[in-house]
Amino acid sequence: GYKPFTEAVMYRIASRTVADYWFNHYSYSSGLDCKHCSKAQRQKCKEDDLYTECPKAIKLEYLSKPITDSEGNLTELGNLIADDKALDLDGWVSSSTWEIGYKPRLVDIAYKLHTGEALTNADLLYLSRYRRQEQKRLID
Known part of the structure; x- marks a missing residue:
């Protein structure tokens, strides 16, 4: 018990x-x-x-704390934090941004199509296989 x-x-x-x-x-x-x-x-x-x-203690700062930025202007600490939702417009202008998510061979095929080069049989076969894989099924 x-x-x-x-x-x-x-x-x-x-x-x-x-x-x-x-x-x-x-x-x-x-x-x-x-x-x-x-x-x-x-x-x-x-x-x-x-x-x-204590030297090992983490010092807390307030977001409203005045800070001198790189240009010598007085601003709040919270204004210097990068925004995750902000768009990188310069990055979207370059074509390398969309290439990150694609397979390198598909990018090469896209460049060939863009420049007007003829695709080899291997390129055509690879492209058709990729399209077939990515195509949504209309009928189950």
Whole structure:
């Protein structure tokens, strides 16, 4: 059966819970992770309360923090972050962008068709096989 915890066990659980709380607090608020420090270093930080001065801590910045950009203008940090949804218009102008997703042999065949070169029998066979694979079935 189950026996109730003794008072010593309850103190140990409470002590561990408090330690876990402070570890999570420092970990979330400042990125501080004392697991990688030596035991002597952890003891020194605990005695002198040096947690805020830890060199291993991650320093958090606000997106509204003023920053001087590469041109010398004062702007907010959030404005300097690249936008994933922004279009690279210069990249779309070059023909190499659409080539990335296609097989190299299909790209060669497309260039031959674009320049007006005659396709070899092997090229025609490869192109017809690719078209057949990619064609949607109309009737199941």
